[in-house]
Amino acid sequence: MPDPVCVRCRGPLRTPEHHGAWACPEHGDVEPLHPALPPEEGHLADVASSSGVPVWMPWPMPLGWSVSGVRRAGGTGPSRGVAVSLTGAGLTARQAELVLVAEEPGVGLGASYAGLHATDPGPELADLPRDTKLTAAGHPTALWSLPVSDRAVYVGEASGLWLWVVVWPVGEWMVVHDDLHLVDARDPENRAHLAKLPTAALSPRLAG
Numbered sequence: 016m017p018d019p020v021c022v023r024c025r026g027p028l029r030t031p032e033h034h035g036a037w038a039c040p041e042h043g044d045v046e047p048l049h050p051a052l053p054p055e056e057g058h059l060a061d062v063a064s065s066s067g068v069p070v071w072m073p074w075p076m077p078l079g080w081s082v083s084g085v086r087r088a089g090g091t092g093p094s095r096g097v098a099v100s101l102t103g104a105g106l107t108a109r110q111a112e113l114v115l116v117a118e119e120p121g122v123g124l125g126a127s128y129a130g131l132h133a134t135d136p137g138p139e140l141a142d143l144p145r146d147t148k149l150t151a152a153g154h155p156t157a158l159w160s161l162p163v164s165d166r167a168v169y170v171g172e173a174s175g176l177w178l179w180v181v182v183w184p185v186g187e188w189m190v191v192h193d194d195l196h197l198v199d200a201r202d203p204e205n206r207a208h209l210a211k212l213p214t215a216a217l218s219p220r221l222a223g
């Protein structure tokens with residue numbers, strides 16, 4: 016297995032042996048980000064069983080969409096950030112992609128897929144109008160749109176943690192709407208869905 020990389024910049028890390036934490040030369044102490052895994056049921060189940068944050072999956076899966084990988088951030092304990100990628104036919108683009116991230120504040124996994132330099136959305140979020148909502152674990156969840164030019168970026172709070180939704184290309188933002196229902200793959204009642212999810216080849220965006 017390749018070494019984990021910086022969750023924020025994907026650069027190499029110093030191992031915790033000397034310093035007690037994974038450290039990036041640029042970002043200091045960070046959560047290690049592990050290689051993206053293809054969406055095999057075993058990988059999804061492993062990530063779900065070792066995660067401290069939700070492993071969000073759309074259920075039912077939007078028509079024509081497939082899971083295209085999973086990736087976790089965190090040291091030896093439960094994962095502190097998990098990203099799941101989905102690939103499908105866009106309304107205008109031939110192929111669209113979506114990355115769902117659940118993470119603790121300060122990890123920076125969602126922001127890295129959003130192309131932002133900070134780890135968390137800033138206080139300006141409170142001044143922005145809510146843009147859309149989806150349903151996460153049965154709860155209506157408000158999402159705010161962040162200004163990023165080449166992809167659509169939404170962020171909100173679900174289960175007390177950040178929920179990021181990043182969509183490529185930017186014109187496919189409409190894939191995020193009221194009827195998108197996310198379930199947490201960690202819940203035993205949702206585990207059975209893992210075996211039924213349509214899957215696609217590992218997403219280079221998730222892996223990058």
Ligand SMILES: [Zn+2]
Nearest residue numbers: 021024039042
């Ligand atoms: Zn870094």
